[in-house]
Amino acid sequence: MSHLDPYGSAEPRGRERPDRPAPGPALPWPEPQIEPAPWARRPGLAPDRHVEPRTRTRLDPEGGTPHHGNGNDPGDPGRWPDDGNPPDGGRRDDAGAPAYAGFPAGPNGRSDGPADPDQPTAQFEAVRDPGPEAAEIAPPTGRRQRGRRRAGAGRPVTGQPAPSRAGRNLPAAIGVGLLLGALIVVPLALYPPAFLLVLAAAVGVGIWEMVRAVRRADAHPPLVPLVAGGVLTVGLAGFAGLDALTLGLAVTLLGTLVWRLGDGTAGLARDLVAATVITVYVPFLAGFAALLAAAPDDGPLRVLVTVLAVVLSDTGGYAAGVRFGKRPMAPRISPKKSWEGFAGSVGAAALGSAVLLWLLFDVAPWWGALFGVAVSCAAVLGDLAESMMKRDLGIKDMSNLLPGHGGLMDRLDSILFAVPTAYLLLAVYVPVAG
Structure with a gap:
């Protein structure tokens, strides 16, 4: 008795169709074009032999030819129970004894499995459970990028530079730092007025980064008047002095107010507060660098001494913090800063500034050391x-413009507080002629 086709056809199925020849020998895999996984191969066999998956294969009672039956016909000697699993974990031959695919014939002439069917061998168990060894040779899923390997217990992922203990990509940070230093030193040495162009460009980029950052706090100060006013402020300071710097600050704030009123009064107070902070923080403080460079005769040296003091402070703090840092200085603001790093910053800046001011300006070393301490504390x-602002805004860096540093403001934050301090102290130590 054959089952009817579930879609309504009365044509018999499977081996009972008279117009179809008997199937040939059983294939070693349900899909011949699919290569079996490495873990499915039995050890000790030829590479082209493997353990067959559990299929509903039995021996034909008439011709002895193994074929794939549906396993559900009532007259099928190899009929499986209703749960779909063979009762003994294997298959049965024509005599009703268990037959295990892939095992050699035993002394009784049939394909024997283990001596005790209830205790399968380890080779047959490998078909059911590959074990931990199979996980090691199984092909990994997913696509890996070229030149990288998957991280494991004993090997880290390759292709990615390891950050330093301070959280930076140190080679990239050093390279970008040298490039920024060259952009300051070369104009000062060759053509000092060109330093104002570099400073104005830096102010414009810094304002752009700050405007982008404060948008996370739902503040939208206008970018165009802030950038135009910032460049104007730096230029006025470089050509007309301290009074012109204050005038540039007032003009920038007034222009920003007028521009913002054109967009309505919704959120006006919040936007104006953000614009005021940006204007004071970036162009007004940077204008003191223009005042230092505008000093007659020794303006480039004043800028150079200030920048070197900040560099010594950052370098000393980095080295001391990485080597000796244990007690955090401000864990809620900047967890990586330590009191040991702060001591290294002050010590390196004091020692270096004492030597620099004595050689370049003939200032007593103790006054030079005091200059270094003040500049380091300001830096x-x-x-x-800036760390406090970034933490309040929920960002790590102002931007990703500089590899190993983050944004330009992440490098200017120390200098912006240091240049007003250096301007005031140098005006006392080395009065400007005339």
């Missing part, structure tokens, strides 16, 4: 101030 405060 650390500037770094903490």
